[in-house]
Amino acid sequence: MSRLIPHPGLSALLVVVWVLMVNDLSFGALFLGIIIGVLLPIFTAPFWPGRPNVNYVAGIAYFGLVLWDIIVANFEVAAIILFKRNRDLQPAWLIVPLELGTPEAITVFAGTISLTPGTVSTDVSACGTYLLVHALDAPDPQADVDRIKSRYEARLNKVFA
Amino acid sequence: MSLITHLAIAPVVIPALAAPLALLVMRRRRALGIGISLVSAAAMLLAALALLWAASDGTIRTYELGDWPAPFGIVLVVDRLSAIMITLAASLSVIAMLHAVLTRADRKGWHFHPLFQFQMMGLNGAFLTGDLFNLFVFFEVLLIASYGLMLHGQGPARLKAGVQYVIVNIVGSSLFLIALGLLYALTGTLNMADMGLRVAEIGPDDQGLLRVAALLLVTVFALKAALVPLHLWLPRTYAVSTPAVAALFAIMTKVGVYSIIRVVPQVFGDGAGAAAWAPAPYLLPAAIVTAIIGFGGVFVARSLSEQAAYAVIGSTGTLLIAVAGWQQDTLSAALYYLVHSTLAGAALFLVADIVARRRAGFADNASPGPDFAQRQFVALLFLAAAIAATGLPPLSGFIGKLLILESVADVPFWGWSWAAILFSTLIGVIGFARTGSLIFWKETAPSKAGPLEGALPATVSRADMVAPIIAIVLLAALSLGAGGATDYTAEAAAQLLDSAATAHAVLGDR
């Protein structure tokens, strides 16, 4: 079974994506989706060595949280762009120490940071233990670092258990 | 539906199948790949001859691809003209490929045979199609293949010339598309026969646009045909190409000429209003200048291959002098001379190659060198090729020029045409006499003149004489059989001037 479906999560995602793509929940579509969901991961397995295990429940929860944060943060940043003058702006570099192990986790983490407006993850340290983040307006950088770590990294640790 | 009905598609299908097969086997089993290539060439020749025979009864056969009726689908048209061109191309391909294989020139780089086959597919498609956009597509096929072949063997000279050749042709193709766009916008069709009927209905408001389209299209063809002043791309390109390839390229400029004599009467004939015979007033002067400049190049060229390249230009000029008459007899003369000059050009390039291989470091430069193997015989071959290229008796060039002289005698400005043809012949003769006497008569003691830099050991395999001999034999045959040949070309010319008949054959009763 695990050889047939090396990565159930990916397969599931592909099936979903397929159904969304063909825009049709008929059995035929689903059937084809399942075929693709099974075949593509096998075909592309060599291109993704060492896929991590994922806790999907935590993952979906995390996704919802991020969505919400995005919406909120959007308004904050919009306000900044519209109303805050450049000289009042306090951009800052945040250095986020990483506890996440797998590159996948780090990537998702960095991606989250970038997607939530006001912060852009810029680089990872050569040793892979620090994340360089640019904040658009961070009067208190350390607070932002803590918020990011507690809010996202902690949760991601659960997702990529 | 017998196989004969499918014969029309054979010249395209054969190379299109041979190319990928050769590509697949070539890496592991070269011999097999070459075999496929040669077999395909032979098969093409057979198919072409069959079509030539089939077309000789005067019926125009059409082949509707995908069974979509013309003008909605693409249709192939097999009349005498296309049959002639196909046969010429096939014969030339046999000669060129044989030479490449015998001289092992095909091993000087990757994918010679697949490219060669695709080149043939492009040529045959261009000669057969009755659809203007499809003509564009096949132009592109034969062009991109020619890029690959032209650069076969590489080296700085080819690369530098290649850049220019490629870019000029890309410009040409773009212009082709503009003309096509205009024509579709005006006529709403792409089928040449249909277009020929529809241009007649175009209103007075659109005449300007129509004429622009016609002239633009012919300009593109003139670029391919290397008509002055659109000829500048040719000399270096052909001179530096691998000789076997250059020999095949002898027909490339003729594709442009073919397109002119195919499209102008069919689409821009008497009915075409402001576009009727649009290029006529400019073709003759351009052709005259082309003939003279071409053989002027022969007069001063410093190497046989360069001479051959200029001879190709000159012959195109001579040819178009006849075309510019737009009469049955002038077109007939043009067709005969077209076949002749293609073979003659090929022969020249191949002989140049023989000389270059034997003179090693001295290459085919018009400079004295030490004695070399089979000099007498090579000299004979050169003499024959030069005789053919300049149009002296007894080879077919002389008959071709007589045909042109006589046929244009009732065309305005015939005096100029005659002067151009005879004068260009004279300077051509002098030019070839010069290079010939320098290479084959004037000798330098090997000690005195050491071979130039990067001299390779002289190749003295007699095998490399086979292909040029075939070419020259064909020229002789064309001369002896000139009676039959001219009958065929005369009828071909009549056929292509009778655009109504073609339209009926292609479109039926519409």
Add this chain to the structure above:
Amino acid sequence: MIGSISIAEIVISLMLVIGASFALIGSWGLVRLPSLMERLHGPTKATTLGLGGMLVGSLLFFQLELGHWTTHELLISLFLFITAPISANMIAKAHLHHLQIEQGNAGPAGKPPNPPSDSDWATYETPRPIIPEAPPSDDR
């Protein structure tokens, strides 16, 4: 008073307006913010809420107004959520590189401080491999 206009219409219109506005704001940020790193924040609006809003709007529109069941919008946002951070990240890295080789305008945030470890940022120093390497499949 707005009985003539269905709730759906209002919601859809709202989503579209919000989306478009955010896209505009993002681009405005791109123009007005002081340096590249700040400007980088602008487009993230456009990608996230901007497009997000419009996608939801379009989704609802086809659902409620035309009754087509369309889900492409979700896909589009899915792909954007994956790709947008990469673009931002690569642009930022290019900027870091630019800062180093050409002493370009670092902007108000100044140059990034070194990480509190002996190693530098990956843009400046060859990173040690943290990506697991599996042997390529042999069936080729």
Add this chain to the structure above:
Amino acid sequence: MIGYAVIFGMACLALALGLNLWRLLKGPSIGDRILAMDTMVINTIAIILLIGIANESGSFFEAALLLAMVGFVGTVAYCKFLLRGDIIE
């Protein structure tokens, strides 16, 4: 009403594109130009969506989808070029 929303959206995005153009030409750094180009892609996706809504037609989604999928490739390629010169190494 939706019609007005669409028109408003179009206007916003037109303006947005204009602003992107300004950044594209102004630079100053090449990164700014790339960013501007990237933003244009995003805005174009939005425009395509609006066109779809305005035309009540779903046949433009593929274009939007494709842009969302491959639009960023150009951006990353440009950046990779700046970072490494050789984009495929």
Add this chain to the structure above:
Amino acid sequence: MTLEFLVASAIGVLVAGGIYMALRGRTFQVVLGLTLFSYAVNLFLFASGRLTVNRPPIWSKTVTEYADPLPQALVLTAIVITFGMTAFAVVLALRSFLETGSDQVDGDIVSSDDQQPDGNGAG
């Protein structure tokens, strides 16, 4: 301000830019020029079917008006071919630069003129 005008003028500008670039002295510019030119050409060919808004040529029983599908097919073919040609031109430009060390389109190499003259008079 009609769409027709916008398209026509855009084509004109692209052609102008394309021709100008194609006349430059270095291969890369020339290739970019050809790219611009081919954009224009594709638009032109497309325009031969006239401009149609919101009538994609996807057949359905209910619809009667469509954009002209033929030019679209032609342009698609043209785009592909142009891509192939451009790709080849780019590679060739690069290859020739690597071989000769010059990315100039002109400037003669291995010209036959530097050989000793062997005029028609002499010999």
Add this chain to the structure above:
Amino acid sequence: MAIPLTLYTLVLLPFVAALLIAAIGGNARVLHSGIAAAGSAMGLALIVSAAGRVIGGEEFAVAIAWVPAIGLEFSLMIDPLGLMFAGLILGIGLLVVIFGHFYLAEGEATARFFASLMLFQGAMLGIVLAGNVLLLLIFWELTSLSSFLLIGFWRHKAEARQGARMALAVTGGGGLVLIAGMVLLGIVAGSFDLMTILASADVVQASPLYPVILILILIGCFTKSAQFPFHFWLPHAMAAPTPVSAYLHSATMVKAGVFLLARLWPVLSGTDLYTVIVTSVGLVTMTFGAFVALFRHDLKSILAYSTISQLGLLVMLLGFSIKMAAVAAVLHILNHAAFKAALFMTAGIVDHESGTRDIRRLGGLAKMMPITAIIATTAAAAMAGLPPLGGFISKEMMLYETLEISLFGLPWLVPVVATIAATLSVGYSLRLAWHLFFGSPREPEPYARAHDPGVGMWASPAVLVLLAVLLGLFPMLLAGTLVASVAGAVIGEPLPTLDLSLWHGVNWALGMSMMAVAGGVLLLWRHKDLLLATASLLRPDAKAMFQSLMAGADTLVRKFIVTTHTPSLQRMVFATFSVVVVVVIEGAITGGGILTGPREGLPASPVAIVAWLLLIIATAAVVNDERHRFRVLVYISVIGLIIALAFVQFSAPDLALTQISVEVVTILLLLLALNLLPKAPPLLSSSPRKWRDGAVACLGGLLVGGAAWAMLTREPNDPISSYHLANSYSGGGGTNVVNVTLVDFRAFDTLGEIIVLGIAGLAIFALLDTTSRGSAGARLRTWQQDVPHSPESHPIMFVMSTRILLPLVLSAGIYMFLRGHNQPGGGFIAALVVAIAFLLQYLASGFDWTDARRRIGEHTMIAFGVLVAMVTGLGALIFDANFLATAFDYFTLPLIGEFELATAVLFDVGVFCVVFGAVMLALAQLSHIAQRAARAHQAQLDEEKAEGSR
């Protein structure tokens, strides 16, 4: 032997002999000369056998159709004129072959010599026996060619090569002029059959073209027969071996012009124009040649100029347009052939035996070589026209006829000049004999060497001299009937009674020739003083003039060709676009019509206007920033984006998809290339050139834009695509009409299109495969990154995201492919999407990493794709349908529901494979060299680092 067969045999024999000799090759000298002699002898025999009946007045003609289209037949005819010339050609040919056999040294290329000689003989026979003027022209040019080979026989001698080329240039060129004249003549006469032409004098002479025809033909004849001012090639043709001179320059080739004059006498002569031109040219040539001959020192040169003079005499006679003059001409042709050939041979003997031809170094040879002396002296006497030799009779007749002619209204002009010329020729003839054989030897060495040759060598000239003598003694018996009939043939009607004899009683002619003899003796006596007197006279050296003319033409033309044709892409492209601009303007003006059509336009939305601005400004930016290549690329991709948007706006979803995906691949390609190209090299163009280019560019833009505008504002003209719309679903089985068009209606286009892409991939591969070698390899090895780069090659975020993207994008690709037939998409777009998915892996994780995970080689993909498409197309043939015909049907499976299977989709698979293969091949190959370059560079850096550390 039947005459017709005889004729063919006559003409073919020499060619067969030539072939045989060439085939044998080697240095089987005896065999070569033997075959040649046998050939000539057989021919001669045939002629003799036919002679009786021909002279008897019968005319024989045979013809085989060859090219009816131009009235060219392989037709031969023999009449007395032809008979006489054929006799000369074969008879003297035979003697020359014998002479040549002994003359040529051991180890000379006798095969080449005799083969060429026979070739020439055949060509000459062809000329004199041709019954069709076009055929005559063919043989005419052949004589030029073969004489080129013969004159250049001693190819190692510069003067031989130059002489040969000069002869070819003049006679060949004259031949071309003759072609013009003859073809015109034929057109006017309405036939190219010689007999018909000869019979149509009235038509021809009435035609307005007559002067043109006459002059063209005369030029042809004069060049061949070395008439002033075309005479100069003949002396330089003396570089040929003496047998050749004896053959070509006495009896045959140079007589071809005279022959043609005689042949066409009935149709051309008789007009004042004819008389004036031909007579005066002949007169001048005769005098000039004789004068020069008097002061030459090289034996062959003297003979050459004497030949020129004698030919002038013949031409003049024919110019008289008088019957008896023609008779004189015919008789003199015979005489001249005899004595001149003999003289050439004796000159050869003297040269051969004494080692020099310089008359100033010889003398008194009579003692050493008596036989030669007798032969030569007699021949010279004949040339001088002394009784009782044949030369006397013909000269007598000539002088007599001059009295009948008044040129330019001056009745005395011709006789006086003719007498002077006669005097001069007596002079040079006497001098030739005297200075050579009598008096005291001027130099000891050649004198001592000299001795008579073996009989083999003097036999031939002896025979000829004997002929010359007998022609004088028994003219009527020997030549009476022949001359009469020949002259009859020339004139085209029987002659009045003819009386050839030495003594006609005392008349003007006798006086004139006595004066000539006396003057000649005087000239010989005072020769030294004359030499001194004329030494100061400038002698224009024809050779030098000809060569400087040629060299001048060469440099001039070469300068032109080089300056205009040195490959310049900028010039080529500029020429092309200029032509386009001109052509379009011409078309628009000449064609007329209106610019703006009636179709009403679509309103432009603000987005459209902004997008338009974007496109235009981006284009301007490209031109403006052309130097900053990278920046320009960014602008280009913006333009591409806008165009995609335009396709969306204008209901072309498929095009939008294609545009977007092609754009991505193109950018990757350009970036890969740019990495190795200069990033911002200095611009080349000077500012005036920029303005020039700018002007053309703007014109071009204006015109094409205008055309687009004109197009867009017109109503479509019921396009064929309505059929496609109507039949797409019913006949093609798909609702996406564009896709159905691509894979069905116009699948043939698509086939070509994918093959173009496939070839591009293969060609790129072939092009780049060699990059690591040669100078390119060297350049790559020393390649320097021009800007410092970041050390990080695979950014983690990028890498990881592409790993999740790969399957997602692939599924999207599959989706695009499957629905292509009915919705936007299709094989091509799917292929690009899939290719991009993999290219992302290359970009993120590097070449090696990705390449190691590839499954199928690109070459295979391309080949397979083409095959699939072809086989799909051919499959139709099985079902009696045409190539590329498609079939489709709808099936229903439980649970799955209804779905469609169309062969067109199979075709699309082919499309997919080729496109994917080609794109991957091109980019992989390109990135590969970039990588190799980078590696080479890296290796070098490491090396240096190692050096530094040590």
